[in-house]
Each structure stands twice: as C-alpha cells, then as structure tokens.
Amino acid sequence: MRLKVLYSVAALTLVLSSVAYAQENYGSEPETCRTNLSIYTEYVNQKNYHDALPAWRWCFENCPGATRNIYIHGVTIMEYFIANESDPAIQQAYVDTLLMVYDRRMEYYGQREIQLGRKGVALLKYRPDAVEEAKKIFDEAYALSGNNTEFFVLGIYFKTGLALLNQGKLSKDELVELYTKVIDGLNEQLANETKEANIPKIQEAIKTVEDLFATSSAADCATIINIFEPKFIQNPTDVEMAAKIIALLDRGRSDDCKLSDLYLKAAVLLYNNEKTANAALSLAQSFFKRGENANAEQYYLEAINLEQDNLRKADISYELGLLYFANFKNYPKARQYARMAINFNPNHGKAYMLIGRAYAAGSAGCGENAFEQKAVNWVIVDQFIKARNVDPSVAEDANEMIGRYSSRFPTQEEAFWYDIKEGQSYTVGCWIGETTTVRFIK
Numbered sequence: 001m002r003l004k005v006l007y008s009v010a011a012l013t014l015v016l017s018s019v020a021y022a023q024e025n026y027g028s029e030p031e032t033c034r035t036n037l038s039i040y041t042e043y044v045n046q047k048n049y050h051d052a053l054p055a056w057r058w059c060f061e062n063c064p065g066a067t068r069n070i071y072i073h074g075v076t077i078m079e080y081f082i083a084n085e086s087d088p089a090i091q092q093a094y095v096d097t098l099l100m101v102y103d104r105r106m107e108y109y110g111q112r113e114i115q116l117g118r119k120g121v122a123l124l125k126y127r128p129d130a131v132e133e134a135k136k137i138f139d140e141a142y143a144l145s146g147n148n149t150e151f152f153v154l155g156i157y158f159k160t161g162l163a164l165l166n167q168g169k170l171s172k173d174e175l176v177e178l179y180t181k182v183i184d185g186l187n188e189q190l191a192n193e194t195k196e197a198n199i200p201k202i203q204e205a206i207k208t209v210e211d212l213f214a215t216s217s218a219a220d221c222a223t224i225i226n227i228f229e230p231k232f233i234q235n236p237t238d239v240e241m242a243a244k245i246i247a248l249l250d251r252g253r254s255d256d257c258k259l260s261d262l263y264l265k266a267a268v269l270l271y272n273n274e275k276t277a278n279a280a281l282s283l284a285q286s287f288f289k290r291g292e293n294a295n296a297e298q299y300y301l302e303a304i305n306l307e308q309d310n311l312r313k314a315d316i317s318y319e320l321g322l323l324y325f326a327n328f329k330n331y332p333k334a335r336q337y338a339r340m341a342i343n344f345n346p347n348h349g350k351a352y353m354l355i356g357r358a359y360a361a362g363s364a365g366c367g368e369n370a371f372e373q374k375a376v377n378w379v380i381v382d383q384f385i386k387a388r389n390v391d392p393s394v395a396e397d398a399n400e401m402i403g404r405y406s407s408r409f410p411t412q413e414e415a416f417w418y419d420i421k422e423g424q425s426y427t428v429g430c431w432i433g434e435t436t437t438v439r440f441i442k
Contacts, residue, residue, distance in 0.1 A: 027063035037066060044073050049080040060101075064108055071105035074098075075122075082126060095126045113144035117153035124156060131163045147185035151198070155205040158182045162212055172218035173227050179213045180244055214251045221257040224248045229262050239273045242266035246282050258289040271299075277307035281316060288319070293327045304340075314345035321354050331362030332431050349391020349398070356383030356401060359432055366430035371418055374410040375426060379434040381405050409441040 026033040036055040043052035056077055059070050078098040085091040102119035106112045120137035123130050138157040142149050149157070161178040164170035170178075186209065190202045213219050228245050235241060245266040249257040257263060267282035284299035300320040307313045321337035324330040335358050341351035359380045367373035381402050388398035412422070420426065420438055427435045 025063070025065050027066070029062065033059060033063035033066055037063075037070075040073070041069070044076065049077050052077060053081070060104070064104055068105070068109050071101050071109070074101040092127075098122055098126070113141060113148075114150065116141035116144070117150055117157075120160075121153060121156050124160065131160050131167070132169065135160045135164060142181065147188045149185055151186055151189050151202045151205050154182045154185050155209060158209045158212065162216055165216065165218060172220075172223045175213075175216065175218040176224060176227055176248070179209070179218070180248070182209055183213075183247070184244075210251065219251055221249060221260060224257075225260055225262050232262060232266065236265070237269065239269060242269045242273075246270060250282075255289050258286050264290075275302075275306065277303045277312070277316070280306055281319075284316075285319070288323055288327070291327065293323065296323055296327075310344040314341040314343075314348050314351070317341040317344060318348060318351050318354065321351065325354060325358055325361070329361075331358040334358045347390040349387040349394035352383050352387035352390065353394055353398065353401070356380050356387065356405075359383065359434075360405065363430075363432065366428065366432060371410050371414050372429070374408060374414070376428055376432065377405045377408045378426065378436040378439060379428050379432060381409075382434070382436055406439075407441065409439055412440045415440065 036058045040052040040055035040059065043049070043055070052073075056070070056073060059066060060074060064070065075098065078094050078101060082091055082094045082098065085094060099119060099122065102115050102122065106115045116137055120134045120141065123137065124134045134156075138153065138160060141153065142157065158178060161170055161175050165172065165175045183206065186202060186206045190199065190206065193199050193202060224245070228241070228248070232238070232241060232245065243266075245262060249260065249263045249266075263282075264286045267279065267286050270276075271279040271283050273279075280299045280303035284296050284303055287293070287296035287299065297320070300316060300323065303316050304313055304320070307316060317337045318341040321334045321341065324337065325334035335355050338351040338354040338358070341348045345351075359376065363373075363376040363380075366376050384398045384401040384405070388395045388402070415421070415438065422438050422440055424438050425435055426438050427433070
C-alpha cells in the first residue's frame with residue numbers, strides 16, 4: 001500500500017513539474033502562446049511581416065522563453081519595419097525594440113558573447129553616431145570571446161575604434177592595440193575556417209582592416225615603436241611579439257619603419273627562431289633600407305630559396321633586382337633578377353619597368369656613334385610597353401616613360417646613312433644584347 005502511495009506521489013510530482021515547465025516556457029497562457037507562435041510563424045514564412053507583428057509582439061511580451069525563434073524572427077521583423085518606416089521617431093522606436101530583442105535573447109538563451117557583438121553591429125547600422133556606446137558593447141563582447149569573436153563583428157569593432165580616434169576620443173596607442181587584437185583574431189579564424197563560403201569574407205575583412213589602419217594617423221612608425229619597444233626590451237625573446245612588430249612596421253608609410261633598431265631586432269629574433277622566407281625577407285628589407293647591401297643580398301637570396309609560392313618568389317626577386325639597381329648600380333644583375341621575377345610571374349609589370357630603367361641607366365657607352373646610342377631607346381621603350389600590357393597598375397608610369405624615351409628615337413634622316421629602314425629588326429649591342437624593331441621619332 002505504502003509503495004503505491006509513493007508511486008502516486010512521484011507521478012503527481014512529475015505531472016506538476018511538467019505543468020510548471022510548460023508555464024515557465026509558455027507563460028501564464030500557454031495555449032494562447034502556442035496559437036500566437038503558430039500564427040506569426042506562418043506570416044513570417046510568407047514574409048508578411050505586417051500581419052506577423054501583433055502575434056509576435058504578444059509572444060515577445062507574454063511568453064519570452066517559449067522558443068529561440070521569437071528572437072531570430074524578431075530581428076527580421078524589426079529590420080523590416082525599420083527599413084519601411086518614414087517617420088524618424090517611429091523608426092527609432094523600432095530600433096529600440098530591435099536592441100531589446102538582443103537583450104531579451106541573452107536573458108533567456110544566453111550566448112552573451114555572440115549576441116553582444118551582433119547587438120553592437122545593429123546599433124551602429126541604425127545609429128551610426130552611437131560609436132562610444134557601440135565600442136563599450138564590442139569591448140565586452142571581445143572580453144568574452146577573444147579571437148573567436150565573429151569576423152564581421154571584429155571588422156566593425158575596428159571601424160568603431162578608428163571613428164573614435166578621428167573624433168579625438170581614442171589615442172593612437174589604443175587604436176594600435178585594437179588593431180593587433182582584431183587582426184590576430186581575423187588571421188586565426190582564416191587559418192581555422194572550414195566553411196568555404198566564409199573564407200573570402202574573412203579575407204575581405206582582413207584587407208579592409210589592414211587598409212584602414214595603414215591610412216590612419218596611428219599607423220606611423222613612431223607610435224608603433226613607442227608602444228612596442230619598451231615591451232620588447234622587457235621580453236626580447238618573445239617571438240609572437242616580434243611577429244606583431246614586423247607586421248605593424250611593414251604597414252608603415254615611411255622608410256623609418258624598416259630603418260628602426262626595433263624592426264631589425266625583431267627580424268633577427270624571428271629569423272633565429274625559424275628560418276622562413278618571411279623572416280629572411282624582413283632581414284633583407286631592413287638591411288636594404290640601412291644600405292647594408294651585402295647583408296641584404298644574402299638574405300634576399302635565402303628568402304627566394306625558402307619561399308614556395310611563385311608569386312611571392314617573383315616579388316622577392318624583383319626587390320633583389322631593385323637592390324642591384326639602386327644600391328649596387330649593377331644593371332646587368334638588376335635585369336637578371338627582374339627576369340627571374342618575370343619567370344615566376346609573367347604579369348609582373350614592375351619587373352619590366354625595372355629592366356627598362358636599368359637599360360636607361362646602364363646604356364652609357366652602348367653604341368659607337370650617335371645613331372647607335374639613340375637606338376638603345378627602342379629596347380628601353382619595349383620594356384615599358386610590356387609592363388603596360390601585362391599590368392594595368394603600372395600603366396600611368398609606363399606611359400610617362402614611353403613618352404619620354406620615344407622622344408629620343410633616331411630620326412629617319414639619321415637612319416638613312418646606315419641603310420636602316422623602319423620596321424626592320426635591329427640588335428642593340430653591349431651588355432644589353434636585345435633585338436628590337438626600328439622606329440623613328442615622329
């Protein structure tokens with residue numbers, strides 16, 4: 001008998017618990033809640049947000065814990081009304097409700113680290129002037145999620161900081177710190193992303209943030225050095241910090257970045273830690289800027305050998321060609337590495353430009369008479385034409401050079417005495433050794 005009573009009490013407790021659970025999730029009027037959920041969901045599926053609103057609002061106010069869909073659909077419904085409302089006061093009332101949707105979702109379903117970031121994005125979308133409020137929201141979201149903060153939130157987070165910098169409400173140091181946090185998070189997400197569709201979006205976010213930072217007033221070498229030099233002195237073996245320093249100073253707008261002792265020390269640490277193409281390249285660039293040509297040459301060659309990607313090999317080869325051109329004044333070597341760059345990347349317009357400049361700078365003494373000396377301009381112009389044809393980004397510079405050196409072509413009268421006619425082949429001698437087509441100054 002007693003056992004039956006115990007079973008009955010247990011069953012009753014289970015029933016009461018179920019009723020309490022239903023009331024807790026569906027409010028004091030569970031049947032009305034279910035009915036309104038069904039009504040508004042059907043209208044949302046039809047994209048009939050006007051008719052969905054009354055039933056949705058009832059659920060939002062009376063059974064907020066019934067289903068997460070109240071908040072998922074709530075964002076869609078509110079954004080529709082915001083977009084289609086012409087009265088600014090009413091529109092802002094809808095914005096208030098949208099922000100409340102995010103708050104209520106966090107209250108009932110958690111995920112504060114995710115929903116806070118999305119709330120900040122929504123706030124700025126509809127109230128662009130609320131940057132200080134949005135920054136506080138993003139700060140909290142990042143404190144909860146760190147590098148796992150959603151990539152689109154990280155992008156807006158940085159833009160918010162940049163806006164505050166421009167308003168004088170954020171220091172350069174603070175923006176640099178924000179940039180390093182955001183770019184680290186985006187790069188980590190790109191490395192770990194498994195959804196193919198998200199990869200170009202993250203890449204675009206990285207490019208946008210990098211471009212915005214590079215053109216900001218905080219991207220000067222002095223600011224970056226002032227922030228990181230004391231930290232690096234305290235932790236001279238911190239490889240991760242050295243990588244950040246190199247990345248930041250590489251974005252700098254002047255040669256002072258790579259000329260700094262901080263850049264060289266960070267580059268040496270990275271190289272000694274792991275001999276990679278990037279580490280060797282950083283050292284090469286630092287020595288190039290300092291005029292330490294032999295060291296620069298050594299590390300450029302090593303970077304080319306270590307690099308696996310042909311496009312990157314092309315860029316490094318081109319830089320080595322620049323070293324020979326600008327610092328060594330060794331024009332045949334400059335051409336050699338410019339041609340190597342073209343072998344790795346046939347569309348490397350800057351490499352063709354370099355060859356043209358090397359011919360122009362190194363042609364003194366090429367030719368036994370005035371006609372032959374002028375004929376060198378044909379091969380010079382050929383290189384600038386090739387540069388323009390393969391790479392539109394150098395077209396303006398190439399056209400200027402084409403105009404300059406075309407004006408130095410021989411005249412038809414000068415060619416007459418050497419029995420040379422327009423359109424025939426002609427080989428320029430000395431170290432150049434290029435075959436070209438005869439043209440005359442017009």
